[in-house]
Amino acid sequence: MDFWSRLIAGTSLAPGGNKAASHNPEKRLARFKREYSKLLQVWRGASNLSRDYEASESIRDSLQELTTILSDESRRPLPHPCIVFASSKQIFIPIGKIATTSYNEGIIREGVAFFATLIDSEEEDFVENEVFSSNMMNLLVRITGANSIRLTLETEVEVVELAFNITTKIRLDPEILPAWFTAQQRSDTADDSQDAHEKFTGKTHKEDFPLFYLLIDYIHHEGRIGDFARTGLLYIIEAASNSVALEQWIVESDLATLMATGLGALYSQLSRKLVIDFPADELPPILALSDYQHPATTSEIVSSGSLEFQGHMETFLSHLVFWQDVLNHCKSVEVKQTLLEHFQIIFLQQLLYPSLLESSDVDGGSSVAVLTYLRRILESLDHPDMIHLILHYLLALPDVTPAPSGSRASVSAARKRKSMDLATMMATQIEEFSSTPALFNLVDLIQASLQSESHQTISVTLQLVSVILRRHHRYAVTTLLWTSQVLSEGPQRPIGAHDKEIDFLLGLAGSLGGDDNFDEIYENHIKDVMAVLESHPCSITLVVPKSTGGAVKSPGTQGSIPGAPRDIRAHTLRPEDPMLKTLLGILATFFTNSVETNLSLTAAIVDLATCGFMRIDGWLLPDPSKYVYEEDEDILEDPHFIDSGDPIEIQEKAQIRALKKMRRTPLWTESNFPAFITQLETLTDQVSTYRFEIPRFEELLQQRREAFQAASSATSTPIPVRHPPRSSFESPSRSVSPPRKSGFDTLAQRIFPELATPSRSNSPRGRRSQDQPRSNSNALSGGYGLATPTSSRNPAAPPQFPMGRETPSRDSSRAFSSSPLRDSSRGHEVPASQAAAFAAIDQSILVRKVGLPPAKGEVAPVPFPNLRRGDIDADASAQGSADEPSVSGDNMGGDEKYEEQKTVTVSHVLTNVLVLQEFLLELAALVQVRAGLFGEVKFV
Incomplete structure (x- = not known):
């Protein structure tokens, strides 16, 4: 009991x-x-x-x-x-x-x-x-x-938690607010005695609402104490919509000033000079197998991989997101506008823009730093008002006078006084800083940075361009890009031309060689591109069914600040667009570019073609208005058709004729080729030159592909090889790797934790959800798209050394050749001594340096080394070519441009060839998915 x-x-x-x-x-x-x-x-x-x-x-x-x-x-x-x-x-x-x-x-x-x-x-x-x-x-x-x-921290947490509990009860029952907040009446004479700075900072009458200021003191802290403080403050701001007195008090208080200056202080803690780098033991394979060199760091130049920098960056971004949360919870228009005014004046005009203006490409990384910070800011925010303030100001868009507010008179008067005090305070400092975005805006900075000689500056700039194109395309249409409106409605590209364009892109990819399962790889690209297109902010108006009644609004158009760009309409790039010309210029040196530059470049090009309102005909694909057909109109007639006068038969004849007309294949000539297609064809021709000039090119390329596949596997297994004795440049992990998490899958997470995306096995690019950023490369990059480190180690050949590969030609582009090594009937093992000899030969080839091949019909501006000449097995030749380009004597000619030619190792070229092949497959998938998703192809 x-x-x-x-x-x-x-x-x-x-x-x-x-x-x-x-x-x-x-x-x-x-x-x-x-x-x-x-x-x-x-x-x-x-x-x-x-x-x-x-x-x-x-x-x-x-x-x-x-x-x-x-x-x-x-x-x-x-x-x-x-x-x-x-x-x-x-x-x-x-x-x-x-x-x-x-x-x-x-x-x-x-x-x-x-x-x-x-x-x-x-x-x-x-x-x-x-x-x-x-x-x-x-x-x-x-x-x-x-x-x-x-x-102690435990006691402080309990104190802030107790304050948070009070805000929770105020949120649930606004009637208890007067017990904790009392707006005392004060005479206006006291306000008149304040100077401009005191009016600007606000009426700090802490005795009116001590709970409010207690929470403000802890909003910058990390962990539970910061979470309690930030959430409690959000609850108080949310309660302001139910109390006129509290709303007016918050407007006139120094809340906006404290939040803006706190954000500025955290931004000022970030290093002025930055280089993107990886720890030596976490270098991604795609960078390890290229000419990567760790950038130098000093007491002023900070590495992006340092824990201290990552901590400062995370703290700054978390406070920036808190700004966004405050605006999302704030139901008071007056409080929201007060916060946005201080955000623009104190943070944008006084800190962010001056840091962009003062950045330089020659002072050790300040351009890399500020461009990276701006990219991270735009990636972290999705509140339309904050995005609008940032891009509207930095891009120097024209101002629009706001409409009069319909709020209560007392609060509006309080906000007006606060705005005037803010303007007065800033007027005393404007003389010291005369430059504005009207003279030098973000577009000027981007164009100047893309002409830089620093590959890191180019890479981070391309990543910033990608973020603007992918997340805020409306702001890029009239600023970053030169576009023209498309007046024609409906699809313009016939199905016959569409099929030829897909075949052409896949043919270029196939001409680069390889014996992988390209059908499976292409299917993965199709899935990834579908997710990317559907998640684009501009695509919602195109893919959402129209039967819902009203027009569908883009998520980015629901801001409360006037002056946002109008809704996007169908447009296309002009041929003279500076951004397009710049991208083509970087694409021209694809094989000597750094790998991270190429990954950022291909990501920017794909993002440029992702918007459903951006027509890709004319700059990415041939213009349909310039199609030339070999057949005459008479060929479309059926010679066996007898006109019986039957209207049904006449209608059927017309339909058959229209179908045949749409299925005609246009003739492609260089005159109607867009510059982009021409450049892609030039790159594949350069690969053919490399294939001819570099011994065992096909075998080395296949080895590199298999090395990336092995590295991207969650559980690596030994690749069937001839078991050669391990040489000095081999590592045990290249033959048998213990089960571990893929380095590709965790690359972006290590550099930028907010980019974490679930990986999909055997997928070159990994499917991405709507709110997850997309990395640019395939299994090669392993998520390396939005982070831009750089790298370098002497390329070490994998332990497999296939022989006897035939070189595929451009004509057999769609027929991907199979590897003799994968043929089970060839069961012969290479002797260990012979395998070791091949390993030494391959290693000597990989470290040789080459430049860009000359274009068709042109003489090389600098000697292009023919690596098949001479005895490449000779120790002296192998050692000499590791440090200097191999040059034949009759090609020297005393050409002064020889010193200006950039050379890279064969290993670096092989990695970039694989990046190019995956980029071509992705482009083909993009064209194919766009055609079906946005209805860009005519069938009849």
Whole structure:
């Protein structure tokens, strides 16, 4: 029976005396009064609690006992005499004084717990009692103030959590707000005596709302304490829509100033000079198998891989996202506009734009730093007002006078005064900084940075362009790009021309060689491109069914600030577009570019063609208006058709004729080729030149492909090889790797954690969800698209050395050749000595340096080394070519341009060839998916 009594009553296994006292309300109250009297007696008898250890411990034990009794009573059935006694006698007043004056963390912590227990009891209306709120806030403010003892993190968390609990109750019941906030009436003469700076910073009357300022002091902290503070502040701002007095108080307070200056302070902590790099032990294989060199770092130039930099960056971005959360929770138009005004004036105009303007490409990485920071800002934000302020100002878009607000007169007048004070304050500083985006805007900076000699600057600039094109395409149409509106409606490309364009792109990819399962790889690209196109902000108006009634609005058009770009209409790039010419110029040196530049370049090109309103005909594909057909119109007629005068037969004849007309294949000539297609064809011709000039090119290319496939596998397995003896440039992990997480899958997560995306096995690019950024490359890059480190190690050949490959020609582009090594009928093993010899030969070829091949019909501006000449097995030749380009004597000719020619290793070229092949497959998939998703092809 004793067991069931304990179970039903919810009592503990405490001794009998305490159990009986807990059950009996009268005994419980007597016990509570006894502990309270003891507490007061010890406190009055102690002269200094911070030094009297015995008295402080006794007070701490009494406070803990009082809290335990109250907590236990609140869970028991009524009556609750102890809680009633605490409310009627206001025992929280002396307890608050004891904790405030004790300077003892143990007593302070128990005092905070006592107040928290009274609030959690939800009885006697403690949260509506002004005396209770006054004493509790006096305690919290005093113990967190400058003159208090230094509290431990655990105690501070409990303090902020208690303040957060109050905001939660205010959110649930706005009627209790007057107990915690009181807007006192003050004369206007006091305001007139303030100078411009005091008016700008706001009326810091902390005594009106101490809970508000307590939370503001902790919004920059990390961990739980920062989460409690930020969320509590959001609840208070959300409650401003229900109180005119609170709304006006927030507008005139220094909330906006503190938030803007805090954001600026965190931005100022970021390094002015930055280089993108990886730790040596985390270098991605795609960079390790290229001419990657770790950039130099100094006390001023910081590496993006350093933990200190990543911590500063994460803190800054988290506070930036908090700005966004505040705007999302704020239902008051006046408060929101006040915050946005301070964000623009203090952060954009005084910090972000000057840092962009003062950046330089020759001072060790300041351009890399500011362009990276801007990209991360645009990636982190999705609030339309914040995005509009940033891009509208940096791109120097014309201002639009805002419409008059329909808000209440008192609040509008308060915001007007705040805006005037802000303008007055900034007017005193504007003379010191005369440059504006009207003279040098973000477009100018991007164009200048893309002409840089630093591959890191080019890479991060291309990544910034990708973010603008992918997430904020509306702002790029009239600024970053030169576009013309497309007036024709409906599809313009016939199905016959579409099929030829797909065959052409796939043919270019096939001409690069390889014996992989390209059908499966292409299918993966189809899936990835489909996800990318469907998730584009501009595509929602094209893919959402129109049967929903009204017009579908793009998510980026729902901002409250006037002046945003109008909704996008069908447009295309002009041939003279500077951005297109710049991208083509970088594409022309594809094989000597750094790998990270090529990954960023191909990502930018794909993002340029992703918007459903961007017509790709004319700049990416041939213009349909310039198609030339070999057949005459008479060929479309059926010679066996006899006109019987039947209208049905005549209609059928017309339909058949229209179908045949749409299925005609146009003739392609160089005159109607867009420059982009011409450049892609030139790159594949250069690969053919490399294939002819470089010995064992096909075998080395296949080895590189298999090395990337092995590295991208979650569990690497040995590739069937001839088991040669391990040479000095081989590593055990290249033949048998223990099960581990793919380095490709975790690359972006290591550099930028917000880019984490789930990987898909055997997918060259990995399918991406709507809100996940897309990395540019395939299995080669392993998610390396938005991060831009650089790398370099001497390329080490994988342990497989296939022989006897035939060189595929351009004519057999769609027929991907199979590897003899994969033929099970060829079961011969290469002797170990012969395999080692091939390994040495391959390694000597990989470290040789080459330049760009000459174009068709042109003489090379610099000698292009023919690596088939000479004895490449000779030690002297192999060693010499590792450091200098191989040049034949009759090609020297004293050409001064030879020194300007950039040369790279054969290993670097092989990696870029694979990047190009995947890019061509992705382009073909993009053209194919666009045709079906956006209805860009005519069938009849």
